Amino acid sequence: MQIFYPHSIQLNPYGFPGTDPNDCPRSISKLKALIKNCNNALSPDLHGNYRDARYTERKHHWWWKANYVFHKLEVTKNFTGLFLFLEEDDIVAEDFLFVLYKMQKSANKLCAHCNIFSLGGNLSSLKVNSKRDDNAYSKVQYAAWSSEEHAVAVAFNASTWSEILSCAQDFCTYDDYNWDRSLQHIGETCIKGGLNVLTVKKPRVYSTRNCSYLSMSKANLELGSASKLGQLYPATLKLSSSILKAATKQPIEVMKSGDWSDPRDHRLCLNLAYG
Incomplete structure (x- = not known):
């Protein structure tokens, strides 16, 4: 089934959530923006930049997609299993669904407090010529959610989604256009017990974004x-x-990217959460 994001910048080229002709230029100073009286003059981000729809769309799209598949589709209305989020530029191993099923069935024994699964990894960290561990493909590990480590091939169920949704106010107003960094924020500050990930030692899914042939x-x-x-x-x-020892360390604070300070983005994000 295909679903289509209705708030894309392609469908809204001359107005929010695209770029309105009266929106403040990205790099204008706040003083000049106030003099110009552009739409969002009062809300530059933490770096002093104004809204760029090409960035804000990333968080909106992921948030809309999650809300839509959990709440709007008849086929998933009573589904209690895992939802796996893949991107169109991912490379998958032939056993990726098999391993996810194994992780789900073994979760209580391997990591009872884990509420997210990750099958992915970044190509930048792949070392094909490194010393081979013959058992590496059967090993899993756990850690607190990290936007840098766990955002590829993420899976969770409706129960975990309910915990995420309960923190919609924090997610939707956090000044970072990245959905994964926003998840890290609410995992550290809002969700009781945090977001804890069970992940494979050897990735079954690689993201090819920004990588060479x-x-x-x-x-x-x-x-x-x-x-x-x-x-x-x-x-x-x-x-x-x-x-296991590394997983007990405190999460590393990630610098916020900004580009998520406009009240219009906050309202759209919250409207998606609350219908």
């Missing part, structure tokens, strides 16, 4: 080699002991 070739080579060596489809999953 060579990097994508490395991902395919890595996954192809694992398949030939019979390392995919693990019979059981085990916690990676080398990661």
Whole structure:
């Protein structure tokens, strides 16, 4: 089933949530914006920049998509299982759904407090020529949600979504246009017990965004080699002991990106949450 985001900048080229002709130029000073009397003169972001619809759309789109699939579709209305979020530029291993199923079934034993699963990794961290751990593809690890580490191939159920939605006010007013950094914020400040991720040591999904053809070739080579060596489809999953200590450390504070200070964006985000 295809669903279509109705608030895109393509559908709104001359007005919010696209760019209104009277919106403040991005880099104008607040004093000049007030003199110009442009729409959002009173609300520059934490870096002093004004709204850029190309950035704000990223958070809006993810938030709309999550709200839509959890609340607006008849087919998912009574579904209590996992929702897996993939991007169109992801490379997936052949066993990615199999591993997700294993993670879900083993979650109580492996990490009872985990409420999010992640199958992904960044191509920038892939080291095909590194020393091979023959058991790496059967290992999982857990940690507090990190926007830098866990935003690829995310899965969670309606119960976790309800916890996220209960923090809509904090999510929708946090001055960062990245949905994953906004999730990290509410995980650290709003959700009781936080957002805790069970993730695979060897990614089953790689994001190809901003990566070269060579990097994508490395991902395919890595996954192809694992398949030939019979390392995919693990019979059981085990916690990676080398990661357990690291998972107990306090989350690293991420600098906010800004570009999310306009009250119009806050209102649209909250309207999506509350119907």
